Amino acid sequence: MRIERVVASTFNDASERSRRLYGPDVLLISSSRVGDSHELLVCTDESSVEDQDAVDPVLGEAFVAAMQEELVPRPPRPAVIRPPVDADDGQALVGLIRRELQALEMRLASSSGNGHGLHQKMALLEQGMSAAYATRLIETGLAPAAMAGRLLEDLDRSPARPAFGDRTAVFVGPAAGGKTTAAMQATRSIAETRLVPAVVSASRDLRPGAREKFFAMADAGRIESSWGGVASGTLVVDAGGYGLDDLMVERPELADYDLYLCIPAYLNRTTAARWLDGIRPLAGVILTHWSEAEVPLGLLGCMAERGVRLAGLSISSDPTVALTLPSSATLGGPVRIALELTLDIAQPGAG
Numbered sequence: 406m407r408i409e410r411v412v413a414s415t416f417n418d419a420s421e422r423s424r425r426l427y428g429p430d431v432l433l434i435s436s437s438r439v440g441d442s443h444e445l446l447v448c449t450d451e452s453s454v455e456d457q458d459a460v461d462p463v464l465g466e467a468f469v470a471a472m473q474e475e476l477v478p479r480p481p482r483p484a485v486i487r488p489p490v491d492a493d494d495g496q497a498l499v500g501l502i503r504r505e506l507q508a509l510e511m512r513l514a515s516s517s518g519n520g521h522g523l524h525q526k527m528a529l530l531e532q533g534m535s536a537a538y539a540t541r542l543i544e545t546g547l548a549p550a551a552m553a554g555r556l557l558e559d560l561d562r563s564p565a566r567p568a569f570g571d572r573t574a575v576f577v578g579p580a581a582g583g584k585t586t587a588a589m590q591a592t593r594s595i596a597e598t599r600l601v602p603a604v605v606s607a608s609r610d611l612r613p614g615a616r617e618k619f620f621a622m623a624d625a626g627r628i629e630s631s632w633g634g635v636a637s638g639t640l641v642v643d644a645g646g647y648g649l650d651d652l653m654v655e656r657p658e659l660a661d662y663d664l665y666l667c668i669p670a671y672l673n674r675t676t677a678a679r680w681l682d683g684i685r686p687l688a689g690v691i692l693t694h695w696s697e698a699e700v701p702l703g704l705l706g707c708m709a710e711r712g713v714r715l716a717g718l719s720i721s722s723d724p725t726v727a728l729t730l731p732s733s734a735t736l737g738g739p740v741r742i743a744l745e746l747t748l749d750i751a752q753p754g755a756g
Contacts, residue, residue, distance in 0.1 A: 408434065411445045415676055416579055419443045433612050436581035448613075522547055528747050533674045533703020538710040549744035557737055559709035569663075569689065569716045569730070570595035573635070575642045576691065577684065578667035580612060583693030585619055587667050588643040589626045589724035591691070591717060595640045597727070606631040608644040619643065626724035663688035665716055670695045674703040681711055689716030695729070696720070700743035 409427060413419035416436060423431050427449040434446040522543040529539035542552040574591065578584045588605055596603035605628050607619050616632055623630035635642055642662065666684055668677055670692045681687070690708055692701075695718040708715060718729040718736070729735055 406448055406450060409447050409449055411447060412439075412442050414442060415673075416443045416445075416581060417676060419445045420580075423447045433580070525748050529702070529706075532706075532747055533701075534706035535674075535710060538706045541710070542706075547748070549741050549748055552744050552748075553737060553741040556705060556709055556740060557731075557733060559712070560705060560715040560731065560736075562712045562714055570598060570640070573639055573642060573662040574688070575608075575644050575662045575664050576667050577644045577664065578680070578691075579669075580610075582667060582669045582672075583719055583722070584667040585615075585622060585643050586722055586724055587691050587693050587717070587719040587728065588641045589622050589628060590719055590721075590726055590728040592628050592641045593626055593725065594717075594728045594730075601640070602638060603628040604631070604636055604638045604640055605629070606635045606639045606642050607633070608635070608642050609633075610643070622724045628724075665689050665691050667691045667693055667719075669693050670701050670704065670718075671699070672701075672704060674707045677704050677707050681708065681713055687713055689714040691717045691719065691728070693719040697739040700739050702740075702743055702747065705740070 409423075411419050411423040411426065413422050419436075420433070423433075423445055427447060430450075432448040434448055436446075437444050525543055525547055526536070526539045529542065530536060534542075542555055545551045545555045570591075574595075576584050576588045576591070585607075592603050592605040595601075603626075605623060607616075607630070610616070610619070619632065620630055629636075631639070664684065664686070665688055666680060668680055668690065671694060672680075681690075690713055692704075692715065705715070715731045715736075718731060720726065720729055
């Protein structure tokens with residue numbers, strides 16, 4: 406056995422890359438976020454890696470022949486004399502680019518009937534929102550408070566669905582995304598609200614050390630815990646899985662429970678859309694690694710335009726910290742401030 410390091414832009418990409426390199430039986434040891442990248446440490450069979458590293462004799466001969474051909478001296482290429490760049494030509498090119506950008510802006514304005522909110526729409530697109538949902542927000546008015554109100558309203562759509570905690574909640578989502586921590590925090594919050602014992606269960610998690618981490622976090626949070634099934638009185642079930650194909654959403658014993666997707670708040674809109682569209686029906690979404698200083702407008706817009714309810718926010722890695730329930734008091738202020746900063750930059754003439 407030997408340890409290998411795999412780095413990619415997202416966790417899903419790193420996981421897929423590790424499986425391509427070392428096979429489907431590779432074991433994940435740890436996952437960490439380093440800047441804008443994800444780093445995985447995996448354990449693989451050394452013999453299989455050596456077999457993959459073996460060089461094909463035919464390819465080896467072709468490589469040697471190519472290298473020998475490159476070493477043959479070649480006559481020098483004639484120098485290419487380029488005319489000097491005129492400063493007036495550079496200014497003319499800059500002017501042409503500016504006119505093209507102005508023409509593009511006018512075409513965008515004409516496609517929507519007028520230029521109302523064009524700068525604000527472009528700013529929202531830069532934050533990761535889709536063009537359709539950015540237009541929906543602008544229709545409420547250009548004031549950040551009005552847009553924030555519409556966004557919160559769209560994130561609280563819950564027709565004919567029980568409130569969070571009324572039924573046993575099953576948490577699913579990408580591995581190493583804070584799902585277990587959120588499960589502990591949600592269990593404590595529901596238990597305190599309903600005045601019942603705090604009980605959490607883990608359905609499955611094949612990662613090395615996952616079982617020990619689960620029980621350690623439950624002990625730290627003073628929560629009664631069960632592994633491998635759903636214990637009586639369970640408030641939250643932590644269902645493991647590396648990706649969409651591994652999620653245990655088809656098990657009969659979990660069919661009568663509410664399904665919640667746990668994803669990190671820093672997840673980009675494209676990746677989040679794959680999870681949101683791949684799991685149905687959803688009772689709601691729990692955002693982990695939440696920070697008021699970095700409100701993910703693009704991710705929230707992705708949820709809102711799909712009518713997915715935001716059910717909770719995990720703001721700490723401490724399992725004893727209660728899960729924050731989104732409301733105008735807890736979420737309205739940060740969203741409004743984020744929109745104010747975004748739209749202020751969008752004002753014509755802003756520095």
